[in-house]
Amino acid sequence: MKIAFVLNQQPVELEIEPCETLAETLRNRCGLTGLKVSCEVQVCGACTALVNGLPVSACTFLAYEARGREVTTIEGLAGKDGRLHPLQQAFVDEFALQCGFCTPGMILAAKSLLDENREPKDADIIAYMDGNICRCTGYLPIMNAIRRVAAVMRKRATGDDPTSARSADLGSR
């Protein structure tokens, strides 16, 4: 069957199998291998993609369900100039990754959290991110990366810091 959707801000039209998952479509047909597949039972969050801004587990989300919607993967997060999204930069700066297999899903879930809640408390971060497993880091560095971006956004919102939340403004470790 044929479906059309917006992928990382570009319209796409694809021929897919009706039973195909979004993970299969994105990895095998679109070559977007930044999306990782792990548990395949919607538990680990590694395959998180954003559909209309909300996180879905692409391992069990049918590609068909994405028709007419906006899909964002990790490849669509950096700016057109190649500059990393503040969350991506914060993950690097806070050592919030090791093997990196959970990282794309983790960053997309965190983006969705911050889009929804610009001033998350620690408890909000924990509750929102509980569906994303990381086996390497022990979570604290990821927590710190999210806190860091949230703090920059808060400063910007209150006018304390009028500059953008790009990497340069996040300071170094």
Add this chain to the structure above:
Amino acid sequence: MKKPGEFRVVNQSLPREDGVAKVSGSAIYASDIVLKGMAHAKLLRSPFAHARIAAIEASEAARQPGVFAVLTGGDLGALQPYYGHSVKDHPLLAIGTVRFLGEPVAAAIAEDERSAFEALEYVHVKYEELPAVMDVDAALADGAPLIHEAIHQDGAFRGFEEHRGAKSNICTAVHVEWGDIEAGFSKAAHVLEGEYYFPMAYAYAMEPYVAIADYNEKGLTVYSSAQHPFMVRHDLAAVFDLPLNRVRLVVPFVGGGYGSKSYTKIEPLVAACSWKAGRPVKLQLSVEEAFLTTRGDDARTWIRTGADSEGRLVARHAIIHMNTGAYAENSPLVAKKTANRIIGPYRIPNVKIDCYAVYTNTVPASSFRGFGAAPASFPAECQLEELAEKLGCDSVKFRLANLAERGESIHPGLRPLDADLKGDVRRLACTLEMDKPAPKGHGRALGCSASDAGSYPISSAIVQVYADDSVSVLSGSTELGQGSHTVLAQIAAEEMGVDLSKVRLVGSDTAIAPFERSTGASRTTTVMGRAVLEACREAIAQLLGMAAEVFGAKPEQVVEESGGVSFQGKRLTWGEVLHKYFRISDCNIIGRAYLRQAGDLAMLPPFWEIGCAGVEVAVDEETGVVRMEQLATVGDVGLAINPALAEGQDLGAATMGIGIGLFESLEYDGQQLANGSLLDYRVPRFSDLPRRVDLTLAQNQDGAGPYGAKGGGEGSLNPIPACVANAFYRAVGVRIRRLPLTPERVWRALKDRDK
């Protein structure tokens, strides 16, 4: 030796070399690789734990649309299909017998995964079920069915085994003994004995096993998620009778290993699929299949420890039974290490340890982060705590009184202890405020361990220095997330006197990188790091000779400086030396180093890996939920080449320890693994993050690695399961000697207490 504060690149928390690739989705893992003309394989797995394969009929499956071939045990006659680095007992596909539920029996190879999967329905297998032994007791019972009837050939790392499955289900027996155990206990004023059970854990590397093999007339190339590409090369060369230079293993980024991807896993099977189908083949396992591939050994330990009236340890006797599963894999070595590690970093004059790795009809067990250290530390550190209480002695003081000093031997024949553990314990006790009472319902405990780590110090490295002052490091170490690419590049940048951005790490490819024994046992920084450092020094020695010629000076007249060389006030960078020497601007030279078990690395282990960590727990008596209030670690790593990475290893390892302490355990229900899926196997999540985390490093530069470094990465896991049980005891006064402390187990134990 330079001290902290004097380094330019090393000992700094510089960003990861792979960070940007990993946050932007461009990092390539084996599962992302596609070869031209590549087929896909799917596996048919045994529905029985133990059965004879009376017949396999695969021709109907081979005729299905899109199918290139179906591989069964009957096809393997031309190969040497048994592999295993300690015991060659593992057929790459079942031959005549299946020994665990889930063992691969046939592989369908087709143009896509779905066609391969659908073809498996047409593979007809006739099984004759055999009696199965599902646990150690059943395996050791009189008249128990034998899991391996033949004596298998030794693998390349033979020497550990006393038994190899002949007339018994004991895969390996290890005995460690010194002093006089009877005389030791006769001097003891206080003796305790007890039995402890450490659960069957699953490493859950988030990237499941994957390999792509291309067997053709030129040889065999395999892309894999393997931790030890050179060891896989060895096994593949043996299976296919190929020379080493015709087998190439390429390992891109690995999505977590924790020991579960060490040694050979699916590579011989995928290579055989390519051999049969005559084209490249990819086999991507699911996580549920990964559960059926490797797990950690569970261990039941009877342990007896005695102390004299002054609180000195005088004797320890332990008998450990490890459930090794259907094939030996790395369990013989895990058993050996477990036997060594149950002694801990303490001075114990009389020791007798008997450790048995026992075959059962369960998923094969192999390495798991820490290699037996946590299964050994759990009974050892729990009993130490119990003994301290019996003596009426503070457990921290009890440990301090018995810990070995730096330079003291804790295990005759092995390297003396290379750490100040007493200092580490004092620091940790201070962080955890062990001298102050914990709030009601809370308990605190700390623990320590010493592991004979680092494996064998056999590593080699090539450092290329270019005329534009850039540098590349060719290393066979795999980047599993531990940060080895960053750390090795930092060492090269420090030695060559260039910025870190000038150094490129060329990763794990056996056709390009020189020999590296393995990436495991926390050895990369210490052993490979030293090889990189020595290769830099060797390059510099060549460059100094070239500089003398360029300057028209005698070799002893030129002066080495950071990043270059000077003579009579004239300075050249290394790149300028090359440019002038070769009279070309894009040439390079090669520095190399080969390490082996010789010189100051003659004595094993290359270093002792220290575990020093503690926790505070809070127990909800109504629900049985144990919650982590605090986690504290002291990473005794000699010198942290990258402190943030070293601390990251400590937190990650300790979090795995918390998982095993509180909820991780594979459970069998009859022949079937009952929780072999992430739906049912519970790993730590965000909400399990301890309320407070204190990570510290001890940097005494007392290791054999570069600048006094020594390995980390496993250490902070090792004492944690015992700490959880000990802190729980302090919180509620109930001793549980079986992990994990699930709410149900805790709730029942509390009910029993209150009866």
